[in-house]
Amino acid sequence: MASNTVMVDSSIFEDIQQKIDDDTAFNDELRETVQQLNKQVRSAQAALSQVHAIPRDQLAAHITKTQPLIHAEITTISQLATKASQQPYYKWNHVWTRSVQDACFTILFAHYAASSALLTIEDLGARLSIPVNLKDRDAFHLTIEEYLLALISLIEELARLARNAVTIGDYSRPLEIARFVNNIHAGFQILNLKNDILRRRSDGIKYRLKEVEDVVYDLSLRGLVPKEETKDEEMKT
Structure with a gap:
């Protein structure tokens, strides 16, 4: 009696494993960039925490000193945007969203400390050089x-x-x-x-x-x- 057993092509699983390996490598690359951003955020937060003990007439000078730290965050977010836009946004945004929130906070706080004013979401997106609330394409952006x-x-x-x-x-x-x-x-x-x-x-x-x-x-x-x-x-x- 002839066998009706159908053999499964092992290349199917080899292809799946390659996809898993690619995702793992991409995840590691993203997390390395996010870890760098987190370090920069902590440095910016430490510098900005001094606002609580600085007289008003010295604030402008202090905020000016924190700008290189803010700029470092923005540079890393730009690098993150370049990498993240290579993949579906909502597949990976959980990796960086908290870190981006924290970076946005430092920018909002620095701006308020200097001017007693609020940056809009559009202002913040412009500072970060990233789009805001994207709906027409799948790319890195600042969400509402x-x-x-x-x-x-x-x-x-x-x-x-x-x-x-x-x-x-x-x-x-x-x-x-x-x-x-x-x-x-x-x-x-x-x-x-x-x-x-x-x-x-x-x-x-x-x-x-x-x-x-x-x-x-x-x-x-x-x-x-x-x-x-x-x-x-x-x-x-």
Whole structure:
């Protein structure tokens, strides 16, 4: 009786193994670049943390000194974008998304410390020289979620800055931060967030706002903020 057994061509699995090896090599290459970015982010965060103890009139000079660290992050993100765009974006973005968020936070914080203003997502994309919220092609880009999560990190840092500003005698900064955080909180109220992590973290903005408002309230009780200035800030909000 003739055998009906069908032999499977082993080259099928050899081809699959080659694909696995290629993915592994690409993953290792990506992670090496991300590790470099993480080191640069830590250096930038360490330098920017000094903002909490620096008087306002010395901030501009300090932020200028941090720019090479920010530039190093941007250079590495450019390298990451070149590599990542060789492959499907959403297959690999989990490797770098947290690191990109952290880098975005340092850029947002440095800009706020220097100007008390917020970079838009388009401004941030331009600083990084990468596209924003891509929908027409599969390539490396800055997502809305990454921008918003970095912005939430900024709010958390500013709540800390409001308290520390008081310890170095800068009583006007908490008022500015309160107005800024209040505006950001109002903006988030408009958003209908679908991302679970983003929604959970954005819920914390109201607590950060309360922390800052408590600092302003305490300053007012102690008579450390002129009533006219307080009224001006309340009118702006």
